[in-house]
Amino acid sequence: MTQATTGNTVHVHYRGTLDDGTEFDNSAGRDPLEITIGEGQVIPGFENALMGMSEGDSKTVTLPPNEAYGDSNPGLVHEVERNQIPAEIPLQLGMTLTATNQNGGEMQLTVIGMEDDKVTLDANHPLAGKALTFELTLAKIAA
Numbered sequence: 001m002t003q004a005t006t007g008n009t010v011h012v013h014y015r016g017t018l019d020d021g022t023e024f025d026n027s028a029g030r031d032p033l034e035i036t037i038g039e040g041q042v043i044p045g046f047e048n049a050l051m052g053m054s055e056g057d058s059k060t061v062t063l064p065p066n067e068a069y070g071d072s073n074p075g076l077v078h079e080v081e082r083n084q085i086p087a088e089i090p091l092q093l094g095m096t097l098t099a100t101n102q103n104g105g106e107m108q109l110t111v112i113g114m115e116d117d118k119v120t121l122d123a124n125h126p127l128a129g130k131a132l133t134f135e136l137t138l139a140k141i142a143a
Contacts, residue, residue, distance in 0.1 A: 001054045002141055006038035010050055011140040017133045024127065032139045043068050046134060053138040062133045072129030077112070077122045085119060097121070 004010050011032040016025045027033055035041045037050055045067030049059065065071050085091065097109045113120030 004050050004053045004141055009036045009142040013137045015135040019131055055141055058137040060135050064131055065129050068132045069125040069128045072124045076124045079118050079120045082117050082119055
């Protein structure tokens, strides 16, 4: 039976959860995720977990932060004056804002703290610093 290896395009169903069981993503009700192993289209640990699987195989893997979205970087947490954020945006803890960085690219910021005149924003990926558990089922090896 063919096993997934670097260069194969694979179709995989997945369910991702955090340590507390909270689901952060899944492919239920959708076509399976299609990736080419070795092209870095997904986080490293997810891609590595697919290696050696055959069509129909299922497994569960837990990835430490360094195989997922990395550790949380305290240098990406910033406190800004509330008046730097448009007043028409009704800020709430946990909400995500989109901003433009110095190079013109978009970045996501999560509101992690609010005071009357200051807002604390986190530019880390929301899953940075977290271990991620994936239930994987390899649906197809296309090439």
